[in-house]
Amino acid sequence: MPEHIRLLLRSILVYIFKIVFVVIFIASVFKYAGPIPLSVNTKTLDKDTTFYVSDEASVFVKPDIATVTLAITTNSLKAQEAKDTANNVINKITEELKKLGVKEENIKTTGFNIYPNYSNEGRTITSYSGNVSLEVKEKDLERINTIIDTALANGANQVSGLSFDVEDRDKAVDEARALAIKKAKMKAEKVAKESGIKLGRVLNVSEFYPFNYGSLGKLSAAEGLGGGGGQTEIQPGQTEIRVNVTLSYETL
Template structure:
């Protein structure tokens, strides 16, 4: 009995002297602290291409009459575009439609009293100085519907790269400023991504409308202005402990 009691005391003493188990560290506690910033870089550039949308709307008592009248005027439109130096590869039909015109009478079934034909083309030109004169020539040839003008940059890569570099520089400066204000030190760059970019200029409408054939005046004034290209980037830096 004395031997059993002594053995029990030894076991209890060893258990009391055993070192405590190591604390458990969760993944969240080992995660690197980071500073996330974003910035946008902007660059303005002059457009070098104009895309004009223009067409002819004609009416006739029959569908054939409406289409024949439309085709006659559109042939003149194509000739004017070629005379303006627009290559055929830059001319494309964007809409062709034929619709009946209904005559609505009170409490009677609508009847067709004619047809309307529409034919619209888009033409691209790199000669921005001649766009106004080209529009006037198109109107003279029979165009009676101009949808608008879209100015664009043919190759925006260089401008977009410049905007991208500005965005990264601005994001780095923002991260450094925030770290200094918070009293911490920036570590290595953990992640970098491009949030969005905008390289498609907004449409610009012409400044003047149609002119009568009998009017003698300067060509329709067109202002291409400048286009703004933007790139937004996200940077994530480690914070040194």
């Protein structure tokens, strides 16, 4: 046999031997090691199953307490004189209010200021002003007009901040909350029906109380500020108590 043929056959046999060896090796690995594990990662997204609805309700109640601010502003060439004049007037007003039956704890000083007034050029002090203010609370609403007139008659030249409120709000708040929850439930049922959502139980109720300023009283006979008008007339109106609620439902 020629030499080149013998070399070719030898190369073929070596190649076949290598292939057989690799196959036998792989087979032995599967036999003794077992199947190769297959790893699969799965991720489950949480679904939001909560439905929220909000509503609010108001109740209007008759106020039982009034608050008013009475003040005096004076002018003088000297700061001490401006202060003394303002103090004398406010002390006189306080004494007269006590005579009317206003309790001392319901009369509170809320402002005391002494400040200079300047010329048009802003360089020279021309005078001084003194300002003292009192906040007065009164439960007898029919007497608030007399309180204002008494203060004006004794030197007050500013009346502001007249408002009416409810001292005990709990009952009114409970009523407003119940109405707000009822409205919120009705809204939830309507929206759920229209959108095809099936509601479960109520999971949580949160409430919020928008700041209620009370009712602002109407002050007539404003000409009385000058001391020559008729008696001041007060209309307390009604006070609004408002509650906002948010309900959260589970969805089925």
